[in-house]
Amino acid sequence: MKNYRIFVEKYPRFQVEAETLRKELNNNLGLHIGALRLLNVYDLFGFSEELLERSRYAVFGEIVTDCVSDECDLEGKRYLAVEYLPGQFDQRASSAVACVRLIEPTADIRIKSSKLLIFDDTVSDEDMARIEHYYINAVESRRKDLSVLTDMEHAEVKPVPVLTGLTALKTVELPELGQIDREAFSGCTSLRTIYVRGNAPIEGVADLHNINNIGSQANAYKNCAFDTVILRDSVTSVASTAFSGTPIKTVIGKSEFAKSYAEEIGAEYLVGYVTDNTVWYIKNDTLYVTTKGKVTKISEFENYADTVKKIVFTADSNIDSIVNNAFSALTLDNVLFKCDAPATVGTTIFGTQSSSFIVYYAEGTTGFTKPIWKGYPSALEGTEANVRDGGLCKEGGYTWSLSYDNVLTISGSGSGKLEFTKTPDWNAMGNLPWNKYIKEITTVIIGEETGITSLSQYSFAYHNNLKTVIIPTTLTDLSAYNVFAADPKLDTIAMQGNDVKDGVIDLRNITKLNEQIFEASFESTTPTFYLGKKLESLEISKLGKDCKSVTFCVYPGTVAESVITELIAKQQGDSPNANVTKNVSMRYYTSEEDPTFVTSGSQNMQYGCVDWSVDLETMTLTFTKPDGVTGWNELLYNGNSAELIAFKNTWKNAIKHIVVGSFSKYQYNGSPDSLFANWPNLESICFTQSTLEFQTHNASGLFENCPKLTTIGWGGKVTEGVADLTGWNKWSGTKPKNIFKGCTSLTNVIITPKNANNINEVFNGMFIDCTSLTEVTIPAVVTSVGTNAFDGCTSLKKVIFESENTTVDATSFPSKSDLYVVCASAAQRDAIKAVLGDTETKVVFYEEIKGAITLQGYKVRISEYNGLRSIFSLDRTKVSELEANGYTLKEFGVIFASEKNKANAKLTNENDEYVTGSASIVKRAVFRDGVQVDKVLEVNDNEILFAGTVVNFSPENYQSNVYFCSYEVYIGEDGSEQIIYTECEKDDYKTVSLYDVCLNSYKTGLINAENDTEGIVWGILNSCAATLKAESDYNSVDGLTDLKGNAFGSEFTFADVPACNQTADSEGNLVFGETGVTISLFRDRVTGKYTAVYHGEGELPATSRWGIGTANQLRPTFASVFDGGSKPVKAVGLSRPNPTLKLSVVIDTVVIDYGVTKANSEALADMGDVTTVVYGTSLGELANGVFQACTNLATVVCARGENTVYETGLADVSNVSKVNTDYLFNTCKGIVKIHLPANIGTYVGTQFSQNNTALKGIWCGGGSYTEGVADFSGAANPITSIKSCALIGISGITEVRVNNSEENVTIAADGITSGMTVTYVG
Secondary structure (H helix, E strand, O other), rough: OOOOOOEEEHHHHHHHHHHHHHHHHHHHHHOOOHHHHHEEEEEEEEHHHHHHHHHHHHHHHHOOOOOEEEEOOOOOOOOEEEEEEOOOOOOHHHHHHHHHHHHHHOOOEEEEEEEEEEOOOOOOOHHHHHHHHHHOOOOEEEEEEOOOOOOOOOOOOOOOOOOHHHHOEEEEEEOOOOOOOOOOOOOOOOOOOOEEEEOOOOOOOOOOOOOOOOOHHOOOOOOOOOOOOEOOOOOOOOOOOOOOOOOOOOEEEOOOOHHHHHHHHHEEEEEEEEOOOOEEEEEOOEEEEEEEEOOOOOOHHHHHOOOOOOOOOOOOEEEEEOOOOOOOOOOOOOOEEOOOOOOOEEEOOOOOOHHHHEEEEEEOOHHHHHEOOOEEEEOOOOOOHHEEEEEEEOOOEEEEEEEOOEEEEOOOOOOOEEOOOOOOOOHHHHHHOOHHHHHOOOEEOOOHHHHOOEEEEEEEEEEOOOEEEEEOOOEEEEEOOOOOOOOOOOOOOEOOOOOOOEEEEEOOOEEEEEEOOOOOOOOOEEEEEEEOOOOEOOOOOOOOOOOEEEEEEEEEOOHHHHHHHHHHHHHHHOOOOOOOOOEEEEEEEEOOOOOOOEEEEEEEOOOOOOEEEOOOOOEEEEEOOOOOOOOEEEEEOOOOOOHHHHHHHHHHOOOOOEEEEOOOOOEEEEOOOOOOOOOOOOOEEEEEEOOOOEEEEOOOOOOOOOOOOOEEOOOOOOOOOOOOOOOEEEEEEEEOOOOOOOOOOOOOOEEOOOOOOOOOOOOOOOOOOOEEEEEEEOOOOEEEEEOOOOOOOOOOOEEOOOEEEEEEEEOOOOOOOOEEEEEOOHHHHHHHHHHOOOOOOOOEEEEOOOOOEEEEEEEEOOOOOOOEEEEEEHHHHHHHHHHHHHEEEEEEEEEEEHHHHHOOOOEEOOOEEEHHHHHHHHOEEEEEEEEEEOOOOOOOOOEEEEEEEEEEOHHOOOOOOOEEEEEEEEOOOOEEEEEEEEEEOHHHOOOOOOOHHHHHHHHHHOOOOOOHHHHHHHHHHHHHEEEOOOOOEEEEEEHHHOOOOOOOEEEEEEEEEEEEEEEEEEOEEEEEEEEEEEEEEEEOOOOOOEEEEEEEEEEEOOOOOOOOOOOOOHHHHHHHHHHOOOOOOOOOOEEEEOEEEOOOOOOOEEEEEEEEEEOOOOOOOOOOOOOEEOOOOOEEOOOOOOOOOOOOEEEEEEEEOOOOOOOOEEEEOOOOOEEEOOOOOOOOOOOOOOOOEOOOEEEEEEOOOOOOOOOOOOEEEEEOOOOEEOOOOOOOOOOOEEEOOOOOOOOOOOOOOOOOOOHOOOOOOOOEEEOOEEEOOO
């Protein structure tokens, strides 16, 4: 890998960036660069030559537009190379790295980028220095050394000076500069003044008349504090962020650009500049001059001779001298010095002026003499010095004057109404005496001494720049039309003597207010109106439709409160007034705004006082007992009290929440209302006590007409949206009525009692006109529902009775086709129907319904994947019965969950979709709204069979339990919903594993290894073979090993253990040998018992109950030959096959899998715990005594056999081709029936079924079972004998049938049980 440097340059026709940079340098630095080349330079590290070539035009350049070369001839050329400082993010390089890695993802490369500027010969060393200073931002970049190619970061470390106090920097003096760098003064939040050395600094002014690169000064003056800027004539652009965050209000200049820039930023534009160290500008007819040192004659002033009538030398000036005739070109009314007098002046500095010309000087200035100053009349500055114009408003009326600061003042005395000689109107605004200044006036002051009480129409309308109006405290009448109409910048009205606050319209003394007074005012502002207590009327049809928002500050219980409340409702409603802003809000006065406004006190409540207080932030009214009061604990309210009525009327529109303190009883008497009734905006009531007694006397409407009330709580707590009535301890006095009448927002009412004293009836008219109430539950404690209890409840859909003993009145419920009254019993339903009579309301009773689905069982899903399937059946007849009773089956399907999530396997309705509460609980819908939405197994007239299947089990979770259940969603006539879940009826199999189902399928003969597909099940099952523990499950014998030669340890997995074939050799020694069949043990997780499966191709080995040999290797006595036996063991082909099992290993099922062809003598003898034997169709022969002494054996069944029936008590060996009946079922006491094949030979064997006390029938071949009969007539060969003890000890059989004649049959003396008769057939 190598390091490379490449140079990328645009072909001439594409060198747009280079040409733009050339022009920028020429314009901003005053240079004359003729040609400029601009190249991107890339230093590449860790590149192969191949990777470089693949990337050259794919990453670093485009073949059409770029030349990518390995060298750049810089000999004798002026150039500047610039790179990022170490640590700065190099976006170009980062992007290049990402692109190269798209070509070669594993490439370990680094890239650095830089810029190379190559200039023509016209650029001097001085020019290069200026270019470097301009182009390189020292914060992020530096000059690059092209003689070095390394990826090591080297940066010179210099001490960084600590600059403190920049946020406090107020004034900057600049030398004669041509430019200021980007962000030069960014963040100097106190910077108010910038001036050029030699000139006078002016407070609030940034003098930038010598700065020519302001177009590229991004953020140069960001967040500064000056509000006026002077721009250079040659400036044609200003960077968009140059003054970001700086409140520029005025732009001074002489160019068209300066004028347009002022308009662009919404600032005032003034003609002005800096000439000969003099800063000057013209505002209206006044020339403002600020200078330091000598004032020269500025010929430019001649251009403004027709405009300028006054000169003001500002207080920032420090004048040494004024030359002769400096201002002689101007015809002036007066001159004002706000600075000290110059030391020397010319003889006629202002030229020849009129006799009325006067020189004013400000108080505190020095160097002026009265009455003559340098040949001109002079006087101390007075009001007249700042008066631009003025006169009478009307003959004999008030006077007006306009200052040079555009402040209009109304003064003098008059009739009390501001009137004019001619009344102004929208088309006659010229009638205003100050009309020619109407677009310049910014402030109106009406003197307190005027005593003005009212204003004429349009007095101050169409004043485009009017922002502030100060009115006398005597002004009360603003009923005239459009007094302040079309004043887009008006946002402040203040009363004389009060603070002037931006955005505040203070009208608290106004009693009459016209609806159009503010038409089209307040554009793009957010005013706050202060309205007073004495306002007689208020209509608002046009107000600030274009303003962002309007806030009204009002007093409770006033006209203003009522009107603004209605206005807010209208503007937030469906039909707002388009001439009024939608964003209207209202609040109340604070104690800071009006110290006389009372928000707490004591109120007489008939028999005593209560303390009350209002939290204005939350509008919460709280009632408490006065401090020190004892023995009195009742809140009493007399609705007839004029004092209480006045108190309530004051606050009724304002209050949103009521809190009732620690009273034990509330009593109200008479009319018109309760303490808690008729609050238009009341949302909640909270009783701090947990219970409260209510007493009424001929009163009604406890909470009547509270249209926003939704919440009632107890014990100091509320649940939003719940009206909890459980704290009503008891009622006394007369029964209340109309308790919630007109509470149109009430949605959730809880009447459930807490104790026996609670209300026990729904009172007359209790919920009249509760139009949002949709459902009510009537608790069991309620004995009756009163008259008209739910009249006007237009949204009511359901009333539910919890007790069948609750009675109703004929008018309790409105007649509504969508209202359901759900009864607690059929008898109650019939009784209520009879009481209500002819009504559209539906009165119903719903019994708890039972579902139509059953879980039929589980299967192993073995096609292509390991899976577990639950089989469900929907009984269509039951569904029809439910539908006939008013239920609709909306949806049904299956839910799957892990065992740990079983309890949570429930559905909830979210937006009309039934979902589980967890992603790990899966729902599969089968039918929805009568439409099949997923697969089913079978559909017929009687049932729908469907399944739930969990697939793709892996060995580690073969034994993980899965929960299956079906669900049915039924919708009642009233829209009520019932979800019914059906799981396995057997508790032990509510959850199952794949292992469980595989094992049970083997145990019941549903599956075996008859074919390859079902062999998959054996693979699943055998991987879960039982692991036994030495200490509890088996004994280990020293010196013996398992199949792999390992000594038996603490654990042994009983899988694929060879079945032992035992014989005796010629010397009488015991010999073990393999048979080709293995044994695996499996534990049933429910019973804890084991199933032994003989698997493979071969025979079940014989065992010996007597003489030499051992018992079955699964019996605890298997190893007895080793314990004290005299014969040694001679192993043939294998070592010890398995450890000796202890009694704790109980085997109750034996499966002889497909592949086993014969069960040899006594193969399963003496396995007393075995109850079931399952064999495959490959089993062709049973030798003698195979099941001998299996005392609990009850069932023998052929897996997948012809006419196979799994029946407990049935030993069916009819699918075995040949059976030796000797000792076959000796002492198998659980067998009730025996079905033998036809091929049983010619005799019934010795001890064939001795002492089988439960046996009731035997038959052979194609015969049939008859209780009490041992029927051997179906045998293939005639029976010639019944051997000793063949049918002895059997009480359930009374007849034996044989297929031979009596003379040809020999029956041993002890062959049959006494009392049995023999019938000879044939």
